[in-house]
Amino acid sequence: MDLNEKVADKKRAPASISWKFLFSLIALAAIALLFVVSVFYHGASNVETFKSLGPWGDFAAGLLNPVLTFLSFIGVLVTIVLQRIELSESRLELERSADALEAQIRSINLQSFESTFFQMLSVHNSIVNSIDLVSSETSVTTNGRDCFRVFYTRLTKIYRDNEKKGQPKHGPSKILDVSYRVFWKDSQLELGHYFRFLYNFFRLIDESAEARPYHAKLIRSQLSDQELLILFYNCTSDQGKNFRKYAVKYEIFDNLPTVRLLHPTHADLIDRAAFGQNPMLTGRDVRMPNQERG
Structure with a gap:
């Protein structure tokens, strides 16, 4: 039962009690009136009989006094009950107003x-x-989201060059660490503002009580494949370590094209929860290094 139904029930209750109480008083008054009329009628027709009613009247008065006192007490109790019901109604109305305001x-x-x-x-x-x-x-100028294709081409080239130099001495994660440092040094001027704003955008959603799941999904829908790839590798680096918690919580890489990762093991550098329901997150879908070069 909701608040409106409770209020309606409370409103019906005092009306029902009031009518019952009023009907009882009217019935008692009618009985008393009939009794008085009957006494005076018989007294007027027979004086001697009327005089003999004196002792009986004293008896009746003594009997009715406590009864009337009891009825008065009942009336007071009914009044108190009605007042309590009215107070309860007021409280429910205030609660409903507070809920509406909230x-x-x-x-x-x-x-x-x-x-x-x-x-x-x-x-x-x-x-x-x-x-x-x-x-x-x-001297060709690339603008907007197309720049992320250029960024990823840069990172890929740096990684492949270091891969040739580092294998088999260094593993994929070490090669990536060195490669991203070089990439970040060359691209920080263009990407620094982008990453800072995107981080604070997700932070706004994370800290707001009004945020809904679709807000994070709307941001994710704005990210192109190349943006996701660059963002992924940023999260694997020291520069983007603070972003990882949002990547995991909001499954930012749910649509990441893992087939384009620089090495299959790179997917293990971030908690798998960050990939959500990504259907491409399987070993056979991740392109091997020699496939990337081809």
């Missing part, structure tokens, strides 16, 4: 959060679109 506050807070969220989503896209790279070889 719901209104939650709605306002959600609207405020969503306004901030979509503004930040717009800023994120603006940051992506503001990135531009000029090729030193061809």
